[in-house]
């Protein structure tokens with residue numbers, strides 16, 4: 193064999209059957225070969241297990257899928273290149289022209305954009321309600337056949353809590369699927385509810401370090417199986433190296449999530465007592481209007497703490513610019529703390545009534561609490577709150 197050939201057919205390293213890598217290798221291969229055409233054909237007919245082309249499936253992404261399904265307490269999972277990829281591919285795969293969706297003002301902006309602007313172009317209609325408006329949900333479900341209800345809990349940014357039991361009961365009775373973007377709550381929460389599909393951005397708590405993007409949809413096999421072909425055709429596949437990084441991040445998921453929640457709880461309490469702050473939104477605070485519901489549904493309340501600055505937009509800018517340990521940028525759930533002002537959030541397309549329902553004001557601040565020392569974060573916040581007063 194000439195060396196030009198050899199570099200394309202390097203020596204194979206096979207591990208003996210009794211010799212195992214403690215960390216699974218990354219299958220950084222797009223293609224997988226069977227020993228014969230006959231076996232390849234059997235695979236393509238769905239008559240045997242294996243891997244063929246990584247846009248459809250890959251051992252490293254599959255390992256991540258099986259782990260996430262187990263964490264969320266469901267049978268199967270599909271991973272995607274980003275959280276928005278999981279949302280868009282799920283919505284595109286599940287809906288047809290003429291069908292109707294119920295969605296909420298208090299949801300991630302790209303989700304609303306996808307429903308309104310993208311699905312709307314293909315003749316999918318929607319009703320936009322407040323997550324607190326259960327009577328409205330009941331009415332909308334009675335008014336017309338509904339394909340699915342898509343919601344979040346806690347919601348972004350003001351941490352309203354969806355009544356998951358009531359929403360899933362109403363949707364089930366009307367024959368609509370429920371899709372819960374569970375990114376804020378994490379994989380270990382809300383699994384006991386009758387939710388059909390869970391969406392996650394793996395960019396957040398799963399990877400934890402803010403250096404990789406990914407998404408997932410999790411549910412029972414009968415729902416996930418038909419989605420696999422659609423997702424492969426839509427093409428937003430997660431790369432195996434990204435899957436490996438997310439698997440690595442998940443090893444510390446529980447430790448990180450709990451530490452971040454504990455710090456968030458302390459920070460929420462401290463903010464609640466500060467003169468510059470008119471209101472704190474954190475489901476773990478007894479003063480949160482839905483604290484009892486949150487305590488029923490969640491074991492931990494998340495690492496997002498939002499609050500209202502009395503001084504409005506100017507105070508919000510002064511506050512965020514004065515912080516030293518919080519980066520002024522999007523995202524959440526990773527080890528570094530982040531801050532977003534209302535002016536940095538989307539939602540400008542909402543009319544005045546919907547903006548009122550979203551509960552975001554000029555002085556709304558969203559913090560994502562990381563893994564820094566809680567006292568250091570508190571000192572930084574105290575300094576910035578003093579600066580916000582001008």
Ligand SMILES: Cc1ncc(COP(=O)(O)O)c(C=O)c1O
Pocket residue numbers: 274275276277300344348373375376392393394395396405406407523524
């Ligand atoms: C609730 C929620 N869902 C989905 C996403 C999208 O995730 P990604 O950035 O991985 O596309 C985000 C991102 O902020 C989010 O907050």
